Amino acid sequence: MPMSEPLTTVVDDPARAAGLCAACPHPSHEHDPLGVRFCAATTVSALPRGCICR
Numbered sequence: 001m002p003m004s005e006p007l008t009t010v011v012d013d014p015a016r017a018a019g020l021c022a023a024c025p026h027p028s029h030e031h032d033p034l035g036v037r038f039c040a041a042t043t044v045s046a047l048p049r050g051c052i053c054r
Contacts, residue, residue: 024051 023039
């Protein structure tokens, strides 16, 4: 079985590097599972929609 390389992420955006969400004004660590999915979909699709964070 081949060895795999560890997954690393390069963060170009200083706000994301600081732990802020790219889609809403809240820290990423405060998102619930639904908020994580919603904000990820918002970022990937570049949709202009509001925030669902509590």
